[in-house]
Amino acid sequence: MTIGALLFTAGVALLVAIVSGSSSPRCWLAATLAGNVAALTAAVNVLAGGEAWIWRGGFLVGGETLHFRLDCISALFLVLLAVVASAGTVYSREYWTDAAHPRSARAGRVWWSVLIASIALVLLSSNGLHFLIAWELFTVASYFLVTLDRQRREVRAAGWLYLATSHAATLCLFAYFAILAARTGTWDLGPMRDETSLAPLFWLALFGFGVKAGLFPLHIWLPSAHANAPSHVSAIMSGVTIKLGIYGLVRFSGWLPVPGAAGWVIASLGVVSAVLGVAFALGQHDLKRLLAYHSVENIGIIFIGFGFALIAARQDNATWGRLALAGGLLHVWNHGLFKSLLFLGAGSVLHTTGTREMSRLGGLWRSMPWTAGLFALGAVAISGLPPLNGFVSEWLVYLGLFDAVNSQGNAALAAVFAAVLLAVTGALALACFIKVCGIVFLGASRTPAAEKAHEAGCSMTGPMLLLAGACVTIGLAPVLVWPAMARTASIWNPAWSEIAAPASLGVLGRSHVVLTVLAIAGAVVLWKLANKHGLRRSGTWDCGYAAPTARMQYTAGSFANIITQWFTWILHPQRHEGRVMDTFPAQAHFEEHTPETVLETIVRPAGGAVMQLAGAARRMQHGRLQAYLLYLLLGLAAVAAVVLIGGGR
Amino acid sequence: MTSILEFILRLAVWLLLAPALPGIINKVKAWVAGRQGPPMGQLYYDLARLWKKSVVMSTLASPAFIIGPAVAWIAVLVAAMFLPLGPVGGAPGFHGDVLLFIYLLAVARFCTTWAAMETGSAFEGMGSAREVSYAVLSEAALMTAVLSLGVQSGSVTLNEMLATSAGAGAVLLAAGLFTVLLAENSRVPFDDPNTHLELTMIHEAMVLDHSGPPLAVILHGASMKLMLFAVLLAEAVLPLGNMQPLMATFALIGAVLAVTIGVGLVESLLARFAFRRAPLLLTTAFLFCVFALLIAWKGGAA
Numbered sequence: 015m016t017i018g019a020l021l022f023t024a025g026v027a028l029l030v031a032i033v034s035g036s037s038s039p040r041c042w043l044a045a046t047l048a049g050n051v052a053a054l055t056a057a058v059n060v061l062a063g064g065e066a067w068i069w070r071g072g073f074l075v076g077g078e079t080l081h082f083r084l085d086c087i088s089a090l091f092l093v094l095l096a097v098v099a100s101a102g103t104v105y106s107r108e109y110w111t112d113a114a115h116p117r118s119a120r121a122g123r124v125w126w127s128v129l130i131a132s133i134a135l136v137l138l139s140s141n142g143l144h145f146l147i148a149w150e151l152f153t154v155a156s157y158f159l160v161t162l163d164r165q166r167r168e169v170r171a172a173g174w175l176y177l178a179t180s181h182a183a184t185l186c187l188f189a190y191f192a193i194l195a196a197r198t199g200t201w202d203l204g205p206m207r208d209e210t211s212l213a214p215l216f217w218l219a220l221f222g223f224g225v226k227a228g229l230f231p232l233h234i235w236l237p238s239a240h241a242n243a244p245s246h247v248s249a250i251m252s253g254v255t256i257k258l259g260i261y262g263l264v265r266f267s268g269w270l271p272v273p274g275a276a277g278w279v280i281a282s283l284g285v286v287s288a289v290l291g292v293a294f295a296l297g298q299h300d301l302k303r304l305l306a307y308h309s310v311e312n313i314g315i316i317f318i319g320f321g322f323a324l325i326a327a328r329q330d331n332a333t334w335g336r337l338a339l340a341g342g343l344l345h346v347w348n349h350g351l352f353k354s355l356l357f358l359g360a361g362s363v364l365h366t367t368g369t370r371e372m373s374r375l376g377g378l379w380r381s382m383p384w385t386a387g388l389f390a391l392g393a394v395a396i397s398g399l400p401p402l403n404g405f406v407s408e409w410l411v412y413l414g415l416f417d418a419v420n421s422q423g424n425a426a427l428a429a430v431f432a433a434v435l436l437a438v439t440g441a442l443a444l445a446c447f448i449k450v451c452g453i454v455f456l457g458a459s460r461t462p463a464a465e466k467a468h469e470a471g472c473s474m475t476g477p478m479l480l481l482a483g484a485c486v487t488i489g490l491a492p493v494l495v496w497p498a499m500a501r502t503a504s505i506w507n508p509a510w511s512e513i514a515a516p517a518s519l520g521v522l523g524r525s526h527v528v529l530t531v532l533a534i535a536g537a538v539v540l541w542k543l544a545n546k547h548g549l550r551r552s553g554t555w556d557c558g559y560a561a562p563t564a565r566m567q568y569t570a571g572s573f574a575n576i577i578t579q580w581f582t583w584i585l586h587p588q589r590h591e592g593r594v595m596d597t598f599p600a601q602a603h604f605e606e607h608t609p610e611t612v613l614e615t616i617v618r619p620a621g622g623a624v625m626q627l628a629g630a631a632r633r634m635q636h637g638r639l640q641a642y643l644l645y646l647l648l649g650l651a652a653v654a655a656v657v658l659i660g661g662g663r
Numbered sequence: 664m665t666s667i668l669e670f671i672l673r674l675a676v677w678l679l680l681a682p683a684l685p686g687i688i689n690k691v692k693a694w695v696a697g698r699q700g701p702p703m704g705q706l707y708y709d710l711a712r713l714w715k716k717s718v719v720m721s722t723l724a725s726p727a728f729i730i731g732p733a734v735a736w737i738a739v740l741v742a743a744m745f746l747p748l749g750p751v752g753g754a755p756g757f758h759g760d761v762l763l764f765i766y767l768l769a770v771a772r773f774c775t776t777w778a779a780m781e782t783g784s785a786f787e788g789m790g791s792a793r794e795v796s797y798a799v800l801s802e803a804a805l806m807t808a809v810l811s812l813g814v815q816s817g818s819v820t821l822n823e824m825l826a827t828s829a830g831a832g833a834v835l836l837a838a839g840l841f842t843v844l845l846a847e848n849s850r851v852p853f854d855d856p857n858t859h860l861e862l863t864m865i866h867e868a869m870v871l872d873h874s875g876p877p878l879a880v881i882l883h884g885a886s887m888k889l890m891l892f893a894v895l896l897a898e899a900v901l902p903l904g905n906m907q908p909l910m911a912t913f914a915l916i917g918a919v920l921a922v923t924i925g926v927g928l929v930e931s932l933l934a935r936f937a938f939r940r941a942p943l944l945l946t947t948a949f950l951f952c953v954f955a956l957l958i959a960w961k962g963g964a965a
Contacts, residue, residue: 377783379725399770400763413759416819419810430810430956437765437806438799444769445795448776452791457783458723518758525763529741536733543876544729548717554782555721555872568788576796580942
């Protein structure tokens with residue numbers, strides 16, 4: 015089948031899914047999966063063949079001819095969408111059932127398919143107007159998905175914050191595309207790299223797409239929305255929809271000229287996002303909120319790669335620019351894969367224990383070994399450790415930075431900063447995921463809910479296995495994905511010709527295979543030896559303490575305490591503790607949580623000020639006709655005064 | 664053929680010589696204190712004894728309690744094999760292998776701390792929290808040191824980066840790397856390997872529950888890691904690539920011995936720092952590496 019036919023099939027299948035979502039779950043499942051497979055095939059075809067698919071419809075929609083384009087850049091994101099959406103579709107069958115959620119399960123299915131279809135439309139549209147329509151549709155669809163469980167107050171609050179922030183961003187994008195259309199005389203989009211006067215528009219795009227991507231400090235909506243959405247929705251939001259912000263920036267910085275400072279700004283924002291994202295994550299005790307902050311971190315890593323690519327493009331330096339861009343783009347895939355894996359794992363934990371509070375969990379590996387193992391794999395991947403995919407993309411970004419340093423150009427000093435802070439980010443992420451895994455899955459169960467947990471069913475572990483398999487594949491055979499990244503880089507900047515995979519990438523892949531084989535062999539040998547010499551079970555040796563209880567274990571807060579102390583200047587953790595006064599204190603309590611600093615200290619006060627102004631202005635409007643007539647009279651008098659005084663000219 | 668022989672030689676050096684280093688440190692400490700001290704080969708006896716013992720495992724722990732130390736040991740060994748050993752050379756490196764080297768050490772950290780969290784003991788929670796927190800600073804220092812070597816040699820391959828000398832910033836780099844060595848290997852002033860106050864330890868607190876062969880693997884891995892940092896420090900400072908093979912071998916052995924004795928002397932003459940001050944010392948190490956980087960930078964530009 016040709017690419018057009020495949021995409022048409024995908025579109026029809028998704029339409030069928032939207033229609034059948036409320037009446038026939040099976041039909042919906044089959045149609046959504048079919049649509050995703052068709053879209054995946056088309057996208058892989060484009061990435062492998064490199065030939066872009068362009069189609070112009072013969073009819074008008076909203077006064078503009080339809081113009082679709084599937085080139086490498088959109089195909090890269092379409093692949094991710096298809097994979098993550100398929101996993102989420104299957105997962106939701108067991109996670110958000112009609113029986114457990116009679117009010118929202120039907121609506122959830124319909125909006126899910128609308129979301130997939132509208133994201134695909136965003137990726138395909140090559141017309142500003144249609145792009146905006148699809149963009150708005152996907153924002154609204156994700157709003158309804160976030161608030162599926164809208165009986166709960168915090169869900170409604172999260173949904174409202176998401177909707178408001180998204181629309182502030184969409185407003186910028188409206189301005190962006192409208193000004194673009196006014197300057198060029200058409201809504202049609204395509205390469206226009208020579209029109210240097212369009213460069214300043216980039217800042218509008220940076221705000222609009224940056225909010226969607228969750229770039230620090232524009233990420234205020236992200237933690238609460240990702241934490242409160244149903245987990246399969248969190249997975250696709252974190253895995254795919256925030257990547258649309260990246261897509262927008264990559265797409266339009268490739269087509270339009272960008273200002274000279276763009277690369278520097280993007281790279282600095284990336285560094286800030288990476289370090290502060292993981293710092294905020296360390297301060298969280300809510301499993302899903304913690305994962306949400308890691309999205310801010312990983313978006314930062316992607317932006318570091320992308321920012322240095324922009325700098326390299328400016329300086330016409332293909333060698334390290336290509337590496338940085340390829341690393342950033344590969345991290346888009348990788349983060350999409352392991353983050354949705356982690357969110358699905360968190361969903362399974364939430365599903366069986368009913369809590370996201372890490373300090374109420376513990377010891378879950380016994381009752382849910384599959385979920386624990388797959389979550390651990392995701393944790394290794396997101397910490398950027400070999401031999402998994404997270405390391406491959408970070409390695410490419412690092413290599414770009416190191417080569418930039420060694421080239422001794424004017425980007426070198428910035429690259430040193432970025433490389434060191436990337437290392438810090440990696441070490442912090444490792445600390446954070448040891449904390450998550452240790453508190454949630456290891457040790458003793460802290461509550462009866464955690465005690466009674468049970469393993470998730472096949473339709474929940476199956477999708478996680480698929481995502482984990484993808485993580486392992488990219489980690490062990492990175493050369494397989496290199497052509498797609500190199501081709502996309504050459505579409506982004508036609509001056510950077512597509513080159514074969516660097517030899518070192520192949521060696522890295524082989525080293526990963528060797529490491530994996532050796533690690534498995536070592537583990538098996540030691541396990542066998544331990545069993546051969548006799549393996550006895552006994553209570554934990556708590557240094558002689560006779561009656562340790564589950565509550566004496568280290569908690570999420572105590573584990574992260576050393577690091578969160580370093581970051582109190584931005585985290586502003588709030589503590590509530592009862593002071594111990596008596597010699598034999600009867601009770602004591604301690605509570606700590608880390609609020610969203612940007613939201614609490616900047617956005618909320620600003621919003622309060624606007625509301626106060628509006629409230630003051632509202633006093634003038636009270637419905638008394640006489641007063642309104644007085645306003646008119648005063649207004650006329652003021653105009654007359656202006657004319658009389660200033661009218662001399 | 665020679666490459667296979669070289670490979671076996673390097674493997675043998677890492678596996679067999681590494682446990683001698685803690686023995687040397689203990690001898691130095693004993694000598695300063697005027698004691699006789701344990702024999703140099705004490706760790707070898709300990710390893711042999713532990714290897715034959717049975718294992719007691721916490722009722723809470725999963726199989727990863729035993730798998731973790733195994734994977735950590737493999738990760739350190741693979742990282743060590745990437746390091747060149749003077750004239751013997753290293754693994755056929757590749758562009759960017761130095762990053763794999765650093766991240767393999769992170770893999771080892773992930774596995775050790777994971778295994779510690781398995782037991783649900785507050786002491787081991789403390790140990791792993793400290794381990795992962797201080798590693799943030801030492802990783803920053805290590806990355807800066809590597810960047811300065813990269814600027815000095817113009818390469819991103821370990822073999823080439825370590826062949827030349829660290830140039831004018833060598834002293835600063837050595838000071839920075841030595842401090843990182845002390846922190847990463849849980850030596851005084853960051854941690855006291857002799858202490859038996861569980862509340863004050865890092866590495867020892869993490870392995871309280873391990874016994875038998877897994878403990879042997881942990882101890883051997885720790886000694887390999889110590890040697891790895893000692894060799895890294897020696898090769899970063901000395902221009903081994905420009906020396907005669909025999910000369911280079913002696914220089915390397917001498918430098919590693921000097922570092923080891925240095926660790927022993929620090930341990931004898933210095934008390935352990937309060938935990939609050941440990942991050943400050945690591946920040947100092949990081950700054951040493953930053954200045955080494957700046958010197959390499961200026962040298963490169965001139």
